[in-house]
Amino acid sequence: MPASDILNPTQGWDATLGDSMNPSYGFTRKRASTQLHKKAVGGTPWTRETQNTGHTFVFSWLGRTWACVQRLKRYYEQYEDGFFTIIDWDGGGRHYVGRFTTEIVPTLTANNKWDVQSVTFEEIPEQSMVEYPSDWDHDAIAFFITNDFGDQKLAINGAWSQTARTAVAGAQGTAHVSLATLGTAYVTMDDPGTSGDWACYEYRGYGFRLYMLKGPEFGQADIYIDGVLLEMVDLYNATDVGPQIVVAQQSMPLDFHRVKVVCDGTKNASAMGTAVSWYALEVMR
Amino acid sequence: MIAYHPSLKAVGGARTGIGPVNLLDVQDVNGNIYHWSDRPINAPVVITGAIAPSFFPALPPVPAGQFQVMAYATNFHCASSDLNLANIHQTYGELLRRTVTGFVLGGGSLYWSTFLPETPIPSGAVIKSITLIFDGYGGGSANNFPTSQYTAISPDIHFLDTITLEAELNTISPPGDCIVKFVGVQILYSIPGEGSPERDYPGVAPYGFGPYVPWLIEVPQFTFHRSQVTDMGAFVLQNLSGDSLSRDFEKILRRSTLEGAFFVYRCWQADAEAAWLEVHGTLTVDPAGVDTVNLKCAQLINAAQDDTPLEIYGETCQLQYGGLRCGATGPTECQYSYQTCQQPNRIMVEANSYEKNYGDTGANTAFNIINRRRTI
Numbered sequence: 001m002p003a004s005d006i007l008n009p010t011q012g013w014d015a016t017l018g019d020s021m022n023p024s025y026g027f028t029r030k031r032a033s034t035q036l037h038k039k040a041v042g043g044t045p046w047t048r049e050t051q052n053t054g055h056t057f058v059f060s061w062l063g064r065t066w067a068c069v070q071r072l073k074r075y076y077e078q079y080e081d082g083f084f085t086i087i088d089w090d091g092g093g094r095h096y097v098g099r100f101t102t103e104i105v106p107t108l109t110a111n112n113k114w115d116v117q118s119v120t121f122e123e124i125p126e127q128s129m130v131e132y133p134s135d136w137d138h139d140a141i142a143f144f145i146t147n148d149f150g151d152q153k154l155a156i157n158g159a160w161s162q163t164a165r166t167a168v169a170g171a172q173g174t175a176h177v178s179l180a181t182l183g184t185a186y187v188t189m190d191d192p193g194t195s196g197d198w199a200c201y202e203y204r205g206y207g208f209r210l211y212m213l214k215g216p217e218f219g220q221a222d223i224y225i226d227g228v229l230l231e232m233v234d235l236y237n238a239t240d241v242g243p244q245i246v247v248a249q250q251s252m253p254l255d256f257h258r259v260k261v262v263c264d265g266t267k268n269a270s271a272m273g274t275a276v277s278w279y280a281l282e283v284m285r
Numbered sequence: 286m287i288a289y290h291p292s293l294k295a296v297g298g299a300r301t302g303i304g305p306v307n308l309l310d311v312q313d314v315n316g317n318i319y320h321w322s323d324r325p326i327n328a329p330v331v332i333t334g335a336i337a338p339s340f341f342p343a344l345p346p347v348p349a350g351q352f353q354v355m356a357y358a359t360n361f362h363c364a365s366s367d368l369n370l371a372n373i374h375q376t377y378g379e380l381l382r383r384t385v386t387g388f389v390l391g392g393g394s395l396y397w398s399t400f401l402p403e404t405p406i407p408s409g410a411v412i413k414s415i416t417l418i419f420d421g422y423g424g425g426s427a428n429n430f431p432t433s434q435y436t437a438i439s440p441d442i443h444f445l446d447t448i449t450l451e452a453e454l455n456t457i458s459p460p461g462d463c464i465v466k467f468v469g470v471q472i473l474y475s476i477p478g479e480g481s482p483e484r485d486y487p488g489v490a491p492y493g494f495g496p497y498v499p500w501l502i503e504v505p506q507f508t509f510h511r512s513q514v515t516d517m518g519a520f521v522l523q524n525l526s527g528d529s530l531s532r533d534f535e536k537i538l539r540r541s542t543l544e545g546a547f548f549v550y551r552c553w554q555a556d557a558e559a560a561w562l563e564v565h566g567t568l569t570v571d572p573a574g575v576d577t578v579n580l581k582c583a584q585l586i587n588a589a590q591d592d593t594p595l596e597i598y599g600e601t602c603q604l605q606y607g608g609l610r611c612g613a614t615g616p617t618e619c620q621y622s623y624q625t626c627q628q629p630n631r632i633m634v635e636a637n638s639y640e641k642n643y644g645d646t647g648a649n650t651a652f653n654i655i656n657r658r659r660t661i
Contacts, residue, residue, distance in 0.1 A: 036525055036575065036576045037525070038523040038525050039523075040324060040499035040501055040502055040523065041323040042323060042325060042326075043323075043324050043325050043499030046500075046523045046525040046526040048525040048526075048527070048532070049529070050575065143529075151526060151527075152528055153528050153529045154529070156528075200529075201529050201530075202530050203529065258530070
């Protein structure tokens, strides 16, 4: 598995190389926009995610041993038509899978040391990883049923309708949109629980965490990811606790993914209803 | 010369600095209506989806205000009356005709109920005013003294199970025999959320939120040839909005097609509430781009797009002998010529004088194979 071939498996000194494989100056962590934007003379811009391009890094290895340069050259040659893993040790050890898209040009400096500059590493989507990104506090972003301009981004089919709500005790907000303060306003997309009604969100990223309402009146729903049934969730809770993470799926490669909630029309024996309510989708980027 | 609206002259000369807005109203063949602009605006729409009423007064007594839509109710049932009315009858174009005898100025009331707007008032509409429209004529011995046409009377309005209007006929004068024609009821309403002040969050005049969504990226520069040369151009609309699964345009095209859709384009001066330019036509759709859609505009009526007539006009009759449309009942089949036709009032030929060389009774009509049709 190419993902297990790691260019810089250790954070520190690699005795076999007599050097460190970590690049000088760290990771630039640049990610080109994958959205198209269009805007009329007035009004808000219209946007659409159209590509699954990942991060791009420009690396330099300065004053390295020849063994280090040899490894870089081998990775360039081996994975010109493939991918390997590089670890951002400075950034918390996050893994990236991809390949070098520019040549390795070693330059002899002095004392038998070599500089390799401006090497572009490009992340490749749709590839499995040894460790998937997991820093939900820093790298994840939240998608709600509408974007900030009020355009509904959650695709629905059936008797779904938007409902304005306020936070209750126990409500679980996304990493950066807190619902800890009672009475905080938020909006959900609700379905009475008609069997077969579905809501679906397509996002670009890695794994996701799905926030749905839990309470005594909520029923059961099937969660599909990219068309495959992930699990059936029971949204019943004895008390109304507002949004909760009902599904957390971290191990997913960078790509377009579709998270789909299908109402079962069934409920827990203790539940008073079959309603299903979507609050937010938090995705790893 | 086309006269500009006075408000345009005032605003245009004043250089208010407020630029005109491009508005595009579209109605597709399925009746779906779209309102697109190059910025959000509270402009009144011109394609409302309402079917023009079959009858309405020629001169609306009360013009519709900004954001207001007009509807007429014309199908009345006269519930009761304490006026001294007689000789109730109706004539075409009038809803009720009452001959009022001994009418007393300011006296009496008429009650109607169960009126039905010819153009349905959408649910959620806020009725701003209801005006009874009468046409009164003096009659009797003092023949033909006209009262004011379309006299508008503000009625008391009672909303009961059905809407009942009570109108005091206090402007029909003088007393005496006269004919009161109840022309109709003019209803002015606005629709919350569609450009009216009743919408959820009013925009800042003259711009603001309204029925028009800002999808219009580019509008054509029209060249008016003042001839039969078609004035062409293309509207460019954004093709990005929509939910995360599908674009809005996908949904629009899934619902219907914009091919042949009717459009009204206006270069709208918001502060003058009038259009500098208005173009009517039909749309044709170019292949959609990744972020824009091109809608080409074409002329309103294109005879080349008409369906081919089902039948060809020629000198031989196209109707089957003895068929329903032919109507002939004779025992002998005709020769499909005018001369042999037994039902010449129904014959379907082009009356022509192609054949000069044959006798009157023997048109050169093929009996088996008709190969001499001349298509026009």
